[in-house]
Structures are given as C-alpha cells and as structure tokens.
Amino acid sequence: MNRYRRYKGWLLFSPWILTFLIFWLFPLVYSFILSLTDYRLLSPDVDWIGLGNYTRLFSDSDFVASLKNSFIFVIGTIPFTTVIALFFAVLLNERFRGRTFFRAAYFMPSITAMVVIALIFSNLLARGGYVHLLAQMIGLDPPANGFLLSEKTALFSIMGMDIWMASGYYMLLFLGGLQTIPNELYEAGRIAGASRWQQFRYITLPMLKPVTLFIIVINSIKSFQVFVEIFVMTKGGPLNSTFTGVYFVYETGLRQFDFGYASAAAYILFAIIALASLIQFKLLKTGWTA
Amino acid sequence: MMTFRRILKYFILGVIFVIMVFPLFWMFALSLKSSGGGLTLENFTYIFSANKFGRYLFNSALVGLVVTAGNILFCFMCGYALARRRVIGEKIWFYTVLIVLMVPVHIVIIPIYILMNKLGMYDSYAALILPWLVNPIGIFLIRQYVSTLPVSLEEAARIDGAGEMRILFKIVMPLCRPALAILAIQVFMTNWNSFLFPFILTSSEQYRTLPVALALLLGYQSINWSQLMAGSVVAVIPILAVFLVFQKQIIAGITAGAFKQ
Amino acid sequence: MKRYSILICLVSLLILSCGGDKAQKIKISWWNFWTDANIKPVVEQIVADFERQHSDVDVELVDLTWADGHDKIAIAFSSGSGPDVVELGSDWIPEFSSTAHLMDITDIIDNDRDRYLMWDPAVYQDRVYAFPWILGTRILFANKDLLSQAGTDPEFSPKTWDDLYSASKTINDQGDDVFGFGSNSAERHRLYKKFLPFLWSNGGSILSDDGKSCRLDSPEALEALQYYLKLCETGLTDTQRRLEDAFLDGKIGFVISGDWLLKRIDREKPGFNFSTHLIPVPHEGYHSISFAGGEYLAVNAQSPHKELALELIKHICSPENQILFCLKNRTANPSSIAAASDTAFLAQPHFDTFIMQLETSRMSPAHPRWVYIEGKLEKAVESALYKAKTPQQALIDAKNDIDELLKP
Numbered sequence: 001m002n003r004y005r006r007y008k009g010w011l012l013f014s015p016w017i018l019t020f021l022i023f024w025l026f027p028l029v030y031s032f033i034l035s036l037t038d039y040r041l042l043s044p045d046v047d048w049i050g051l052g053n054y055t056r057l058f059s060d061s062d063f064v065a066s067l068k069n070s071f072i073f074v075i076g077t078i079p080f081t082t083v084i085a086l087f088f089a090v091l092l093n094e095r096f097r098g099r100t101f102f103r104a105a106y107f108m109p110s111i112t113a114m115v116v117i118a119l120i121f122s123n124l125l126a127r128g129g130y131v132h133l134l135a136q137m138i139g140l141d142p143p144a145n146g147f148l149l150s151e152k153t154a155l156f157s158i159m160g161m162d163i164w165m166a167s168g169y170y171m172l173l174f175l176g177g178l179q180t181i182p183n184e185l186y187e188a189g190r191i192a193g194a195s196r197w198q199q200f201r202y203i204t205l206p207m208l209k210p211v212t213l214f215i216i217v218i219n220s221i222k223s224f225q226v227f228v229e230i231f232v233m234t235k236g237g238p239l240n241s242t243f244t245g246v247y248f249v250y251e252t253g254l255r256q257f258d259f260g261y262a263s264a265a266a267y268i269l270f271a272i273i274a275l276a277s278l279i280q281f282k283l284l285k286t287g288w289t290a
Numbered sequence: 291m292m293t294f295r296r297i298l299k300y301f302i303l304g305v306i307f308v309i310m311v312f313p314l315f316w317m318f319a320l321s322l323k324s325s326g327g328g329l330t331l332e333n334f335t336y337i338f339s340a341n342k343f344g345r346y347l348f349n350s351a352l353v354g355l356v357v358t359a360g361n362i363l364f365c366f367m368c369g370y371a372l373a374r375r376r377v378i379g380e381k382i383w384f385y386t387v388l389i390v391l392m393v394p395v396h397i398v399i400i401p402i403y404i405l406m407n408k409l410g411m412y413d414s415y416a417a418l419i420l421p422w423l424v425n426p427i428g429i430f431l432i433r434q435y436v437s438t439l440p441v442s443l444e445e446a447a448r449i450d451g452a453g454e455m456r457i458l459f460k461i462v463m464p465l466c467r468p469a470l471a472i473l474a475i476q477v478f479m480t481n482w483n484s485f486l487f488p489f490i491l492t493s494s495e496q497y498r499t500l501p502v503a504l505a506l507l508l509g510y511q512s513i514n515w516s517q518l519m520a521g522s523v524v525a526v527i528p529i530l531a532v533f534l535v536f537q538k539q540i541i542a543g544i545t546a547g548a549f550k551q
Numbered sequence: 552m553k554r555y556s557i558l559i560c561l562v563s564l565l566i567l568s569c570g571g572d573k574a575q576k577i578k579i580s581w582w583n584f585w586t587d588a589n590i591k592p593v594v595e596q597i598v599a600d601f602e603r604q605h606s607d608v609d610v611e612l613v614d615l616t617w618a619d620g621h622d623k624i625a626i627a628f629s630s631g632s633g634p635d636v637v638e639l640g641s642d643w644i645p646e647f648s649s650t651a652h653l654m655d656i657t658d659i660i661d662n663d664r665d666r667y668l669m670w671d672p673a674v675y676q677d678r679v680y681a682f683p684w685i686l687g688t689r690i691l692f693a694n695k696d697l698l699s700q701a702g703t704d705p706e707f708s709p710k711t712w713d714d715l716y717s718a719s720k721t722i723n724d725q726g727d728d729v730f731g732f733g734s735n736s737a738e739r740h741r742l743y744k745k746f747l748p749f750l751w752s753n754g755g756s757i758l759s760d761d762g763k764s765c766r767l768d769s770p771e772a773l774e775a776l777q778y779y780l781k782l783c784e785t786g787l788t789d790t791q792r793r794l795e796d797a798f799l800d801g802k803i804g805f806v807i808s809g810d811w812l813l814k815r816i817d818r819e820k821p822g823f824n825f826s827t828h829l830i831p832v833p834h835e836g837y838h839s840i841s842f843a844g845g846e847y848l849a850v851n852a853q854s855p856h857k858e859l860a861l862e863l864i865k866h867i868c869s870p871e872n873q874i875l876f877c878l879k880n881r882t883a884n885p886s887s888i889a890a891a892s893d894t895a896f897l898a899q900p901h902f903d904t905f906i907m908q909l910e911t912s913r914m915s916p917a918h919p920r921w922v923y924i925e926g927k928l929e930k931a932v933e934s935a936l937y938k939a940k941t942p943q944q945a946l947i948d949a950k951n952d953i954d955e956l957l958k959p
Contacts, residue, residue: 008454009376015364015424020386023421027401028393034400041629042650091303102303104537106310111533111540113483115501116522119508120313123515127789130316145788149736151937168310172544218391225394228485232505238737239937249396254490256922257625259400266397273394325819340588407626493623494614495586506616514796 035264041257053264063265065240066248069155074223077159082215084167089174110169118232121161148234151241158229158242170215177211217277224273245269321519333520342495343524346503353418353499354481360423361477362470366463369432387426399490406491417491428473435469472543475536482529500525576609579856579863580634586614590880601866608859628652635854636863639681641672641845641914642921648680649919654850654857655680667886672914673847681847682864683886688843688912689807690904691828697722697729697804708828712778715831719785722804732786733794733806741791743929744842745807748830749775751840751913758916765953767946776935776942810883813901827904843912884909920956927952
C-alpha cells in the first residue's frame with residue numbers, strides 16, 4: 001500500500017520532473033557541450049575545439065565591450081532602484097487617505113509589458129519627444145538627435161527607464177518586508193527617545209536586510225539579462241554602446257547561427273551571474289529567508 | 291506643522307505619481323489621436339483590419355489561458371505531492387527553484403530552439419505552451435499552502451472510501467483556492483507580457499503574440515506612432531483590468547516572494 | 552470484433568477514395584514573403600494560373616516574414632527539409648549556394664540571362680543558383696516646397712555632389728526646424744546602404760575584382776566617406792523610419808529612399824510636392840551607381856521535382872506576371888526587361904527614375920561571409936559618423952578586419 005502510494009506520488013510530481021529535465025537540465029548540459037564545439041547551423045561538419053570558443057571570446061572586442069556594458073548596467077541601476085523602491089515603500093507604509101491608489105499607480109509600470117514600455121520610451125527619448133523637450137526646457141543640453149542616438153547617453157537612458165519601471169515592483173517587496181517588523185520594536189525605540197531617523201536607521205534598515213538581499217540578488221540576475229529594451233530601442237548601437245551580454249548571445253547565436261560560440265558566451269555570463277550572486281550572499285552575510 | 295508635513299507628503303506623492311503614470315497616459319492619448327489631431331478610434335480599427343491584431347490578441351489570450359490552466363493543475367499536483375511527503379528529496383527539488391531563478395534564459399534558449407526544431411514544434415502553439423505548463427515557484431507556493439491544511443480531512447475521506455483523484459480534486463483543491471488564485475494571476479500576467487521565448491520560437495503571424503507583434507511592427511514603414519500605441523493599448527488593457535480587479539491577490543503574491551518576472 | 556474490422560475497412564476505403572485524387576497530384580511548396588493583405592491575392596492568382604496550366608500540380612504557399620524568414624530557411628535547409636521553391640533576399644544567396652543547398656541552374660536558364668537584369672548576386676564560382684524576380688534600388692527624393700522656400704528653383708535637380716551639398720546647405724540654413732539632407736544614424740543593415748552609392752559612384756569598391764582583398768583603403772573610398780560625412784552635417788541624422796516621417800512632414804529637403812516611400816506618400820500625403828532624382832555623382836561624366844537589392848527565387852537542391860519547380864519560377868517571373876505583381880504592389884523595379892519597358896508601367900509617376908537608376912545600380916558583393924563583411928563596413932561608417940575615429944582610420948581598420956575575414 002505504502003509503496004503504491006509513493007508511486008502515485010511520483011506520478012503526481014512527474015510534470016515538474018519532465019519539464020525540468022527537458023526544458024532546463026537538458027538545455028543546460030547541451031549548451032555546455034555545444035560550447036566546446038564549432039557547431040554552426042549551415043556547415044555540415046562539427047569539430048571538438050575544447051576551450052577554443054572561450055579563448056576566442058576574450059579576444060573578441062565586441063564580447064568584451066558587451067560584458068562591460070552589462071556590468072555598467074547592473075552596477076548603475078541596482079543602487080538607484082533599491083533606494084528609490086525603499087523610499088516609495090517607506091512613503092506608502094503608513095496609513096493615510098489614498099495609499100492604495102498611490103501604491104497601484106507606482107506599481108503600474110511593472111505590470112506593463114517591457115516591449116510596450118520600450119516602444120513608449122523610444123519615442124519619449126527621441127528628438128522632439130517629451131523627455132527630450134523637458135531636458136531642453138530645464139536647461140540641460142541633451143544630444144541633438146535624441147538620447148538613444150548618442151553613444152554617450154543611450155545606455156544611461158535605457159538604465160533610467162529600467163529604474164523607473166522596476167521601482168514599483170521592488171517597492172511592493174519592501175512593503176512586505178516592512179510589515180514583518182514588529183511594532184514593539186518601534187515602541188521600544190520611541191521610549192528610548194530615538195528620533196524618526198534613528199528608528200529608521202537602527203530598526204527598519206537592519207530588519208529589512210533579508211528583503212534587501214533578495215531584491216539585490218533578483219535584480220542583478222534580471223539586469224544582467226537585459227535584452228528586450230535593447231532589441232526594441234537600439235539594437236546594440238550606437239557604436240556598440242548598448243551592446244550587452246545577452247544581446248551578444250542573440251546576435252551570434254540566433255542571427256549568425258554560430259551556436260557553439262554563442263553557447264560559450266552564454267556560459268561565461270552564467271558563471272558571472274552565479275559568482276556575483278554568491279558574492280552578494282557572502283557580503284551581506286545573511287541566509288536565504290524568502 | 292502637521293498639516294505642512296501632510297501637504298509636503300502629498301506634493302511628493304503627486305510628483306512621483308506624474309512621473310510614474312505619464313508615459314502610460316501618453317500612450318493612451320496618442321492611440322486616440324487622429325491624423326488630423328482630434329479624438330478617434332481609427333487607429334484601433336486600422337490595426338485590427340490591416341495588421342491582424344485580432345489574431346495576435348487571440349494567440350496571447352489562448353496561450354495565456356492554457357498556460358495558466360496548466361499551472362493550476364500541475365503546480366497543484368506537484369505541490370501536493372511534496373507537501374504530503376509522497377515524494378522524497380524536497381531539498382533537491384527546492385534547488386531546482388534556484389536553478390530556474392538563476393539560470394539566464396539565453397543559455398537554455400539555443401538548445402530549446404534546436405530541440406523544438408528537431409521535434410517539429412518550432413513555430414507552433416506547442417512551442418509557446420509546453421515549456422511553461424508548470425513552474426517550481428508555483429509548486430512551492432502550493433506546497434506551503436497545503437502543509438497548513440489538516441491531513442484529517444483527507445484521511446476521513448479515505449476511510450469513507452473516496453478514491454485518490456476524488457480526494458485530490460474534490461476535497462483538497464477547493465481548499466487551496468486562495469493560493470491557486472494568486473498563482474493563476476501571476477502566471478497569466480507573466481505569460482501575457484513574455485517576449486523572448488515567443489519571439490525566438492515562432493516566426494509566422496499565425497502564432498505571433500502581442501508583445502512580439504509590437505516589437506516587430508516598429509520596424510515596418512507602413513505603421514505610424516498612433517497605430518503602434520493603439521497596439522500597445524490593446525496589449526496593456528487586459529493586464530490593467532486583471533490588475534485592477536485582483537490588486538489584493540497580486541500584491542499578496544509578490545510579497546510572498548512568489549513572483550518571477 | 553467483426554463489426555469493428557468491417558468498420559475499419561469502410562473507413563480506410565473512404566480515406567483512400569478521398570485521398571486518391573490528391574495522391575496523384577505532385578506537390579510543390581513555395582516559401583514566400585508576401586503576407587500583406589494587399590498583395591497576397593496576386594500571388595495566389597499567379598499560382599492558381601500555374602496550377603491551371605499543370606493540372607497535375609498542386610502548389611503549396613507558405614508565408615515567411617522578414618523578421619525571421621531567413622532563420623527559418625536556414626534551419627529547414629540544414630535539417631534536410633525545406634521547400635521546393637524558395638524566395639531569397641539577394642544577399643542571402645551565397646550563404647546557401649556555397650553550402651550546396653541550391654540547385655545549379657546555369658545550363659537551364661541560358662537564354663533568360665539576356666532577358667532579365669541583375670544576375671550577379673546569384674552567381675557563385677561562375678555558376679548561377681537563383682533567378683531574379685523583384686528588384687529594388689535607392690534614389691534621391693527632394694521636397695520641392697523646401698527648395699523654393701530656400702530660393703532655389705523647385706525643379707532643380709542635383710547632378711553632382713557639389714550641387715547636392717550646396718542645395719542641402721541652403722535649405723538647412725533656413726532655420727532650426729528644417730534640415731537639408733536626412734542621413735541615417737547607427738542603424739544595423741541600413742547605414743552602409745546609404746554610404747555605398749557614394750563609394751561606388753566615386754569609382755571605389757568594397758572588394759577587389761577577384762574578391763581576395765578589401766579595397767576600402769583606396770583614395771576613392773576616403774573621398775566618398777569624407778563627402779558623405781560633410782553632407783550629413785547639412786541636415787538631420789535619425790533612423791530611416793523617423794527620417795521618412797520628417798520628410799513627409801516637410802522638414803527635410805533631401806532623403807535617399809526606395810519605392811516604399813512612393814507607396815507611403817500615395818497613402819498618407821497624396822498631394823505632397825516632391826521630385827525624384829538619380830543619386831548625384833562626384834563630377835560630371837561619372838556614372839550614378841546606387842545600391843540595389845532584390846528578391847530572388849531558387850530551387851532546393853534536394854527537391855524531387857526540380858524541373859517543375861524551375862518552371863514555376865519562370866512562370867512567376869514572366870513579364871506579364873511581373874507587371875501584374877509590381878503594379879499592384881507599387882514596386883518600381885521588376886527583373887524582366889520586357890516588363891520594365893512596358894508602357895503601362897512607365898506611365899506610373901516616378902517609376903522612370905527607379906528604372907533608370909537600376910540600370911547602373913549594384914548589389915553588395917556575393918560572398919558567403921557577407922554578413923560579417925557588412926558588419927565591418929557598417930562599423931567603419933558608424934565610427935566615422937560618430938567621430939569615434941577619423942575617416943582614414945575607420946576605413947583602414949575596416950580593410951584590415953575584412954582582409955582577415957577573406958582569408959580562406
């Protein structure tokens with residue numbers, strides 16, 4: 001009877017086993033094998049070239065540039081997104097009239113498809129678009145042909161857009177974190193004569209550490225994989241200034257069909273993401289609590 | 291003093307509100323603008339008649355609903371099996387959650403692309419649906435929820451002679467409704483907005499979903515901005531409606547950490 | 552049990568009798584890119600015509616899209632499947648012919664070579680692998696209202712580089728809101744096409760005649776790039792799409808574009824006051840060589856019905872069917888010489904400019920690694936346009952990179 005029930009249990013669980021094996025584990029192994037070959041779509045012969053693709057990648061200036069851009073993207077967005085999201089959350093944590101309304105409004109960009117956001121902003125950021133006009137009005141000196149056509153501003157404007165889009169989402173995560181802080185802590189703080197800032201600094205922030213860690217890790221993983229924005233808005237240009245790691249994989253793998261080479265690039269990105277997440281865990285010295 | 295603080299707070303909230311909402315407002319406004327400058331619905335009629343938006347809308351809805359239904363069923367089955375210790379190695383299965391969260395999709399997309407081609411499923415509904423029918427985050431959401439339900443109900447039913455299927459779907463599943471609702475909404479929203487997989491695994495208009503259609507339309511000479519924004523509105527409205535109706539569940543779901551964008 | 556077997560017999564009989572008619576027909580598949588509701592009926596009509604002439608043939612139409620039709624073809628060929636007849640963009644042909652996926656049609660089309668234009672991109676190692684169908688080239692569009700506003704004769708036609716530069720500058724000086732020449736920004740697969748007409752008209756070329764080395768380090772290339780950059784200063788740099796928007800808005804004096812812009816003007820601004828011209832040349836006496844591209848039809852080397860497939864191609868490309876197709880699609884450049892000289896065709900406004908331009912137009916060199924060469928060329932123009940490199944440096948770097956790619 002027990003064995004029979006076990007067997008049925010595995011049957012119930014089989015959808016995930018199958019999905020995991022076919023659509024995650026197999027591709028992971030397969031692309032690693034691919035990365036050791038020179039497999040290209042239209043050429044019939046495939047050879048083992050060992051780490052050849054990996055060494056070629058590091059002398060490929062396009063790949064190195066794409067890595068650099070990915071790093072700029074991650075390092076340049078995460079602090080802003082996190083701080084802004086926290087600010088929103090603190091602002092919208094107390095009860096007051098209209099709280100739900102503002103929460104919903106701030107969250108709205110996050111539920112909108114990235115493609116739609118990218119389309120909207122490719123117009124707003126172009127010459128004569130509202131963001132461009134606003135920048136002119138307040139006396140900034142925006143590039144004459146719009147933000148996306150200058151190699152100095154293209155990447156930063158897409159980063160800005162991402163911060164705008166993601167803040168509302170992480171705000172909700174922070175709100176969830178804020179609710180887990182017991183009120184007694186604040187009461188104790190008030191009795192000890194702590195100011196609002198001190199309460200925030202010594203109670204709220206430390207208590208939010210696990211959520212913050214979670215947000216930073218998730219956000220780095222996501223930001224490292226930025227693709228749709230680039231595809232819709234700049235296609236990697238101008239002068240490769242928005243050419244990111246994943247875009248490199250897309251171009252070499254699915255445009256030029258250099259499957260082996262693209263898989264190697266994908267694995268390097270994977271290694272970087274895994275390493276970065278590990279370092280973040282260690283740095284913040286907190287366990288996984290999600 | 292208090293009132294000054296309040297005014298200041300509302301002022302800050304208002305400024306942020308404008309920044310957060312203006313781009314979407316602009317999208318709506320432009321989609322309703324006629325070429326002469328007045329208000330019109332002609333951009334919508336144009337994209338539906340000349341650009342097969344009806345088809346894309348149908349595809350997005352079909353894929354979204356099937357994937358959502360699949361997740362309700364399969365995440366429930368898997369989550370239940372885990373919760374009732376019918377499957378061993380829970381820790382290992384928890385690591386698959388981490389893998390799915392951490393592995394960048396572009397690393398699996400080339401093999402999946404090759405696989406779909408070999409299976410003859412490239413450019414079909416199967417390619418859009420099969421990989422997403424169950425997700426580990428959903429499984430653990432259900433697992434968590436089922437563990438809070440008392441086992442006694444199931445045991446009582448078993449003593450009454452109810453079969454496994456009956457217990458599972460007639461007794462436990464209805465009890466899980468709140469968790470399943472959160473799961474369904476999140477899966478639907480994520481799927482509705484997804485771009486990369488549909489973009490790479492399909493090519494014909496027959497299987498094109500809204501986000502893919504929008505990204506490709508930007509490159510066409512024959513469509514103007516108002517029409518493009520009308521298309522965007524079509525893609526946004528269903529999600530906005532879902533969001534406004536199910537706000538509470540959505541926020542609850544995200545704060546439970548069960549949302550992978 | 553017995554009842555079931557009778558039933559099965561009946562059903563299989565039914566299937567056989569229904570399928571019988573079709574089983575005798577030969578199936579030919581044609582992958583094409585014409586999904587537009589406006590033109591698809593014409594494609595279907597042409598095919599139905601062919602089926603009427605060959606009652607034993609059934610042509611299956613499969614739609615591809617520009618977004619990833621190329622990928623789909625590549626995958627199909629590499630897995631040994633693929634259609635009998637396939638439509639290919641001109642610069643894709645070498646990729647498939649060099650890997651032996653296309654049928655060699657050299658000996659079968661002999662007398663057609665004089666009746667159709669632009670065979671070059673279909674040739675690989677002196678053999679022909681594809682049949683030219685619909686061609687396209689780029690010409691210069693001018694806004695007549697802006698010309699007269701700037702005090703120039705609205706009928707003015709810029710013949711030389713100097714003509715174009717000074718006319719463009721005069722318009723550009725009219726104010727902050729009007730621009731002389733509309734030039735492409737860093738846009739993949741678009742930017743280099745705008746530079747090539749100037750390079751070629753100046754006697755330059757990308758590759759040497761034997762295709763073994765890159766010639767972008769020539770003085771002609773440098774001169775062309777320097778002129779192009781100077782011309783870009785007298786106007787607006789933006790994406791092709793927004794340039795054409797601005798041209799239709801009356802903001803830009805000159806823009807280089809293809810026949811799709813005619814279509815757009817017809818639909819959106821029927822009364823628009825514009826003129827069309829050949830691409831200007833460096834000095835009088837030079838040939839105006841523009842960039843051309845085209846749609847070609849090829850037979851799958853694995854097809855079991857090669858002869859029929861080729862017959863279908865010839866049917867599609869016949870002068871009558873080309874006229875039918877091009878008039879409906881507002882395409883100005885059929886590959887058939889007879890179609891291009893038909894009076895009904897020449898009567899279309901501005902088509903003559905396109906037809907005249909095509910006579911001296913060129914396509915990108917047919918090379919299996921063209922995608923990569925194109926990338927390097929584009930990078931050179933882009934880095935010079937964005938002043939990341941001097942024109943000299945950009946061209947020399949591109950030459951070295953391309954020479955590397957040309958090594959066997």
